[in-house]
Every structure is written in C-alpha cells, then in structure tokens.
Amino acid sequence: MNYTLHQLQIFLEIVEKRSITKASEALFLTQPAVSIQLKKFQDQFPLPLTEVIGRQLYVTAFGEDIAKAARRILDEVATIDYRTKEYQGKLAGKLSISVVSTGKYVMPYYLSGFVNMHPGIDFNMDVTNKQKVVRDLEENRVDFALVSVLPENLSLQQLPLLKNSLYLVGGSERERNRKGKKETIFKEQPLLFREKGSATRNAMEAFIYEKNFPVAKKIELTSNEALKQAVIAGLGYSIMPMIGIRNAVEQGDITVIPYKGLPIHTQWNIVWLTNKKLSPAAKAFIAYLEENEQAIKKKYFSWV
Incomplete structure (x- = not known):
C-alpha cells in the first residue's frame, strides 16, 4: 500500500458527493485530475471501491469501509496539526456549520472576522436545504446551524443574530x-x-x-x-x-x-444542541459572536 493523504481526501469527497464532478468542484480540481487519483487509489486494492451503473456512481460496501478508515486517518492527521498549533499558543481545531440556503447572504459576515483572527481553525460551511440542516444537527454532524425557524423536535441553545x-x-x-x-x-x-x-x-x-x-x-x-x-x-x-x-x-x-x-x-439564529460538548474553537466562536454581533450588524446590515 502506497496511498497518499491527498488520495484519501479525494476518495472521501467522492464518497460523500457520490459524484466525481461534484467532488472535483468541492476540491477545486479538474475532473480528470480527480479521476486519475481515484484510479491510482483503486489500483492498490483487490476489490472495487466504486462502480458506475448507467451514469450514476455507487460506492461498494468495501468502499464504504475504506471511507470510514480514511475519515479516521484524516481526523488523526488533523489532530496532530491542531495539537502543534495549540502548543504554539494558537487557537486551532475544526468548526463546522450547516446553513439554510438563504443564510449564505448572512453567515459569511459573522464568520470572516473570527476566521481571519484565528488562521489555525479549519472551517466548513455547508449551504443546503432546511431538512438537511435539521438532520445535520440531529445527527451531531456539525457544531452549529443557521436557521430562521427553530426546529421544534430538538433541544437547542440559540443566539439571535438578525431580523x-x-x-x-x-x-x-x-x-x-x-x-x-x-x-x-x-x-x-x-x-x-x-x-x-x-x-x-x-x-x-x-x-x-x-x-x-x-x-x-x-x-x-x-x-x-x-x-x-x-x-x-x-x-x-x-x-x-x-x-x-x-x-x-x-x-x-x-x-x-x-x-x-x-x-x-x-429571526436568523445560530443554534446548537443543548447537550453538545463544544470544542474550544466552538466556544471561542460563540464568545466572538456575543461580543461582536451588534458591530457586525451595524457595519453590514444597518439597512435591515
């Protein structure tokens, strides 16, 4: 076995997107580059990781198992990076947020100052529909969500941001x-x-x-x-x-x-599960919003 971390990242994106085209867009790579790396990764296994039926890409059961292992490996590599930065006195870690589609006009303005202040934080914002946002919260896949209507079936903490x-x-x-x-x-x-x-x-x-x-x-x-x-x-x-x-x-x-x-x-609200144990990065983000949300609102949304 001689696969690279880069190949693991590409394969994981393909598994999550179920599409080489969508994976290439998410990774800012060309479709041929992604296909080549997938082939090189596949060549190291005796069983197929994916299969194409019609025009749809499917991940095999073996491929799903490899994806789980790849996710654990990449998480451990990220942990090494975060620990190094923490020993250097920097705030580091992952921050993930699921945003309803209209929220893309709001959330970047509440994020930019914090992310620029802490370059050691890796950030992911998934802009999607409300049903997936609620599902991401329910399954604890994200730290936070931005919603305008609170899900009734979840116990949540909330921080109001904007009308x-x-x-x-x-x-x-x-x-x-x-x-x-x-x-x-x-x-x-x-x-x-x-x-x-x-x-x-x-x-x-x-x-x-x-x-x-x-x-x-x-x-x-x-x-x-x-x-x-x-x-x-x-x-x-x-x-x-x-x-x-x-x-x-x-x-x-x-x-x-x-x-x-x-x-x-x-009302636009940042929400998170009541019983969720927030990471240091997530706690710092909430503290940043509590301190700066009025200034952000005045600077970018005074017209609201």
Whole structure:
C-alpha cells in the first residue's frame, strides 16, 4: 500500500458527493485530475471501491469501509496539526456549520472576522436545504446551524443574530404590465415556491392558508437564487426574504408589492444542541459572536 493523504481526501469527497464532478468542484480540481487519483487509489486494492451503473456512481460496501478508515486517518492527521498549533499558543481545531440556503447572504459576515483572527481553525460551511440542516444537527454532524425557524423536535441553545423579513415580490416588468388590483395576485397569477421543507416556502404557504387564497398556478424551484432569477424573468410572484433580493430591488429588477399582513418577520439564529460538548474553537466562536454581533450588524446590515 502506497496511498497518499491527498488520495484519501479525494476518495472521501467522492464518497460523500457520490459524484466525481461534484467532488472535483468541492476540491477545486479538474475532473480528470480527480479521476486519475481515484484510479491510482483503486489500483492498490483487490476489490472495487466504486462502480458506475448507467451514469450514476455507487460506492461498494468495501468502499464504504475504506471511507470510514480514511475519515479516521484524516481526523488523526488533523489532530496532530491542531495539537502543534495549540502548543504554539494558537487557537486551532475544526468548526463546522450547516446553513439554510438563504443564510449564505448572512453567515459569511459573522464568520470572516473570527476566521481571519484565528488562521489555525479549519472551517466548513455547508449551504443546503432546511431538512438537511435539521438532520445535520440531529445527527451531531456539525457544531452549529443557521436557521430562521427553530426546529421544534430538538433541544437547542440559540443566539439571535438578525431580523429576517419576507415580502411579496414580482419582476418589475411583469408588475408594470399586470392588470387588476394587487389583491388578485394570489388568486390569478402564477406563484413561485421554494422546495418542500424550506422555511421560506412554509412561511409563504402559511400566509396563503391563513388568507384562504385559491392558488391558480404553482411553480417550484429548489434554491433561493433560482427563485430570484425566476421572479426577475417574470415567471410569477413570490414571498421572499429581503436579505437575498436587496440588490435586485435596488437595481429595479424586482418590485416589492405592499400587501396587508406582509412582510413576515422571523429571526436568523445560530443554534446548537443543548447537550453538545463544544470544542474550544466552538466556544471561542460563540464568545466572538456575543461580543461582536451588534458591530457586525451595524457595519453590514444597518439597512435591515
């Protein structure tokens, strides 16, 4: 056996992503480079690690076992690095956070000062849907999560960061050409929704249910950015958080439509499991947020 740590990292990324293309994107490598390293790694084993059926890559049972061992090896290597930095008096360790997709407009501003202050900390931010965020918390895969609606089934500690406001919006060109009163939008116009489980979708559906509006046509999109572009293109109307569309509103691409009962106000919160034993790096991050969250809000989000 003569595999390298680099090959272990690549194989682990392939196992987690179930795709050479997605693994190469995550690792900032070319697809051929990832494929070559996977082949070199595979050549050192008598049994297949992966198999391709149709166009889908699958990890074999043997491959899953090797991935578990690879994860343990890489964790131990990281521990050596962290211990070295700690002996040098530096804060070191891993920090992981799962963020709902709209949270990508918020979280980097609360992270940058801390991460730049402590270069010995390795940081991972997974931007995903609400269901996976809750699952990551539930299975203790991450230190923290950023959510606008607290999961009801988990015992959590929370630190409020920023107000989140959702407005009725439409593409400016479509809105200029729309006929009739705005009260007819929910009854006559196509409505654009996020995927099921999204906090944005839940808020929009709750508003429609409360008002007992019959929905004429429903279009579903699986990311906030896709939803924003669909609104700009004039596909229909939606209820969206201002944090993700502010630039488009200021540029005149999206029009905010005043409507009774809107905006809907929620709160961005950093949350973690109540019984989780936080690492020194995680504790330092919470202390940093408690001390600096008002200054960060004033510097970057005074418009909220």
